[in-house]
Structure formats: C-alpha cells, structure tokens
Amino acid sequence: MAETAAARQPRIELRAINKYFGGGETRVDALVDIALTVMGGERVGLLGPSVCGKSTLLNVIGCVT
Ligand SMILES: Nc1ncnc2c1ncn2[C@@H]1O[C@H](COP(=O)(O)OP(=O)(O)O)[C@@H](O)[C@H]1O
Ligand SMILES: [Mg+2]
Numbered sequence: 601m602a603e604t605a606a607a608r609q610p611r612i613e614l615r616a617i618n619k620y621f622g623g624g625e626t627r628v629d630a631l632v633d634i635a636l637t638v639m640g641g642e643r644v645g646l647l648g649p650s651v652c653g654k655s656t657l658l659n660v661i662g663c664v665t
Contacts, residue, residue, distance in 0.1 A: 607641035612661060619656055630656040 617634040620627055630653045638644050646654050659665070 604641075607639060609640050610637050611640050611642075612636065612638040614661070617657075617660060619653075619660060631660065 614634055614636040617631055617636075618629070619631040620629045622628055634657065636657075646657065648654055
C-alpha cells in the first residue's frame with residue numbers, strides 16, 4: 601500500500617521532556633530528557649519495568665498534569 605502524506609507526518613512529537621514529583625530530598629525525577637516521535641500510521645508499545653515512568657509519560661502526552 602502506498603504511504604500516504606498523513607503517514608509521513610509526526611502525530612506525537614516530544615523533545616527534551618522532564619518531569620519530577622516532590623522536591624528536596626524526596627524529589628523523584630520520573631522523566632529525564634525524553635524524546636519521542638510517533639509518525640502517522642505507526643503502532644507503538646511502551647515497555648519498561650515497574651515505576652520506570654510509563655504512566656507519567658502517557659499523562660504528559662495526554663496533557664494530564
Ligand atoms: N503523582 C505522583 N506523585 C509522586 N510520585 C509519582 C507520581 N506519579 C508517579 N510518581 C513516581 O514517578 C515514578 C514513575 O512512576 P510511573 O510513571 O507510575 O511508572 P510506571 O507507570 O512505569 O510504573 C515512580 O518513582 C513513581 O513513584
Ligand atoms: Mg503505570
């Protein structure tokens with residue numbers, strides 16, 4: 601199937617994403633300098649061990665703070 605123009609466009613594009621919770625000695629750096637590009641038509645899985653930041657990243661993508 602021919603690649604469409606829409607499939608060549610980034611649908612999700614993250615650059616230099618950082619997210620932390622708390623502060624001081626209890627600060628947790630959940631996302632450190634994250635970059636991600638998902639192109640139209642791509643199917644992406646987010647894999648990693650528990651508490652590595654998967655849910656935090658999905659919340660950022662969904663604009664949930
Ligand atoms: N609302 C929150 N308040 C404080 N710390 C959080 C919060 N959400 C996530 N964290 C911390 O951020 C880190 C990543 O968590 P999370 O994104 O839930 O990981 P995963 O989904 O990969 O298991 C963990 O150390 C977790 O304790
Ligand atoms: Mg999770």
